[in-house]
Amino acid sequence: MPKASLYNAQGQVIGEVELNDRLFGAKAKESVVHRTVVAQLAHLRQGTHDTKTRGEVRGGGRKPWRQKHTGRARQGSIRAPHWRKGGIVHGPTPREYDLGVNKKERRLAFRTVLADKAEHGALIVVDELKFPEIKTKQAAAFLKALGIENERVLILIHEPNETIYKSFRNIPNVLVRIAPAFALHEIIPARRVIATQQALAKMEEVWAR
Numbered sequence: 489m490p491k492a493s494l495y496n497a498q499g500q501v502i503g504e505v506e507l508n509d510r511l512f513g514a515k516a517k518e519s520v521v522h523r524t525v526v527a528q529l530a531h532l533r534q535g536t537h538d539t540k541t542r543g544e545v546r547g548g549g550r551k552p553w554r555q556k557h558t559g560r561a562r563q564g565s566i567r568a569p570h571w572r573k574g575g576i577v578h579g580p581t582p583r584e585y586d587l588g589v590n591k592k593e594r595r596l597a598f599r600t601v602l603a604d605k606a607e608h609g610a611l612i613v614v615d616e617l618k619f620p621e622i623k624t625k626q627a628a629a630f631l632k633a634l635g636i637e638n639e640r641v642l643i644l645i646h647e648p649n650e651t652i653y654k655s656f657r658n659i660p661n662v663l664v665r666i667a668p669a670f671a672l673h674e675i676i677p678a679r680r681v682i683a684t685q686q687a688l689a690k691m692e693e694v695w696a697r
Contacts, residue, residue: 490606492613494685499633505613505685510696512606514599524597525672527587539579542567548574595695597672602691605681612636612682617643619651627655631662634682642678644670646686668694 490507507513542548548567555562569577589597605611612634619626631637644667645652656662663674667687675681683691 492611495614497617499630508692508696511599511692512603514603517596517600520593521597521600524589524594527589528671530585530587533585535583535585537580538582539576542575545575598695601675610680614684617684619655622651622654624658636680639679641680642675644683644687646690667691
């Protein structure tokens with residue numbers, strides 16, 4: 489069973505915690521991770537882009553000139569695609585970009601990434617993360633005590649906490665999320681993942697089944 493050092497809110501090691509083997513012992517499934525990330529990023533696309541066809545552009549109801557005997561090419565509307573201010577041919581229209589990823593694949597993708605973070609020592613477990621007041625200085629001191637003040641960090645807590653969120657929000661490359669409500673493209677680039685014990689318990693409920 490994988491293990492990780494347990495820290496307190498001051499960044500001091502106070503023990504060791506055993507990690508759930510079901511959650512942190514998954515074998516690498518890069519293809520599943522890739523599909524899940526692509527699906528999550530596609531889901532973020534609004535798909536509200538729209539262009540007007542010749543039937544939607546205002547005007548052009550009158551034939552610009554008669555069909556014959558003008559010496560010019562025949563035209564039926566000034567809103568045809570080849571006219572300036574005319575309609576757009578094969579332009580983008582509103583659509584959904586959602587891609588289907590089943591529940592088993594999604595869970596496996598998260599387990600794969602978490603197992604990789606734990607295997608390479610990128611996971612830091614904290615017994616409880618609490619600050620008496622909203623203060624960036626305290627948050628920076630916490631990261632400095634862990635020796636990761638200049639790294640990209642993802643912090644996982646188990647419930648909304650305004651003090652924690654506002655204390656870290658002005659520190660570059662630090663992201664605070666509520667477990668398990670975070671995306672794969674948020675945890676993959678993180679050099680360090682800080683998770684409270686309660687956050688780990690929440691993730692086990694969702695992905696260790």
